[in-house]
């Protein structure tokens with residue numbers, strides 16, 4: 001894995017007055033993150049809404065209002081079951097807009113292949129690895145993998161297989177990471193994504209979602225984030 005942005009980011013994080021912006025899709029995720037952060041005034045935890053467009057717009061608005069040194073997309077997600085079981089944590093090694101592109105007679109072409117930009121945003125890999133190690137030392141099950149952003153949540157085994165073939169090693173699928181990351185990139189800031197798994201990516205069965213387990217993991221993961229950034 002490449003180590004990028006680390007010196008600049010760590011330098012900024014060591015500066016006394018640096019602040020961290022965390023974006024969650026919904027209030028239940030926001031509340032779990034805030035419980036985990038234990039009242040620290042170093043963080044703003046704001047609502048992004050659901051999906052990449054809402055997330056990009058809300059993140060960009062927040063970044064235009066206040067100064068931050070790090071931006072994080074956090075919340076629950078679907079996990080690719082071979083690598084990320086329910087209740088586990090996935091830290092993004094990269095954030096990928098997995099359905100941004102075009103269907104062609106030869107299959108899906110990403111925006112990169114079409115020459116329209118990039119569907120792939122690097123996270124702060126050094127911080128991602130530090131967090132992964134710190135979480136691995138607790139009761140949490142954690143991995144550092146690509147996290148996919150999609151506009152339509154996967155609802156079939158076929159679609160899950162297609163996405164796994166499209167992005168080798170993908171750990172999880174959610175809907176806001178790429179929007180948050182694109183806003184951070186435009187503002188010149190490093191980004192992370194932290195997801196806790198509520199359901200398996202695959203055939204839709206809302207009754208099987210374990211939102212309580214995922215929110216409990218999100219709270220604990222947020223406490224570890226606090227400890228790592230304060231250490």
Ligand SMILES: O=C(O)c1cccc(C(=O)CC[C@H]2O[C@@H](n3cnc4c(=O)[nH]cnc43)[C@H](O)[C@@H]2O)c1
Pocket residue numbers: 025026028029049050051075076077078079150152153154173174175176198199200201211
């Ligand atoms: O109903 C609730 O109590 C509740 C509490 C917390 C969160 C929710 C959500 O529905 C969050 C939606 C949010 O979660 C991400 N997500 C979760 N699973 C998947 C998935 O399999 N595929 C894609 N996204 C997923 C996503 O980021 C949504 O915005 C409900």
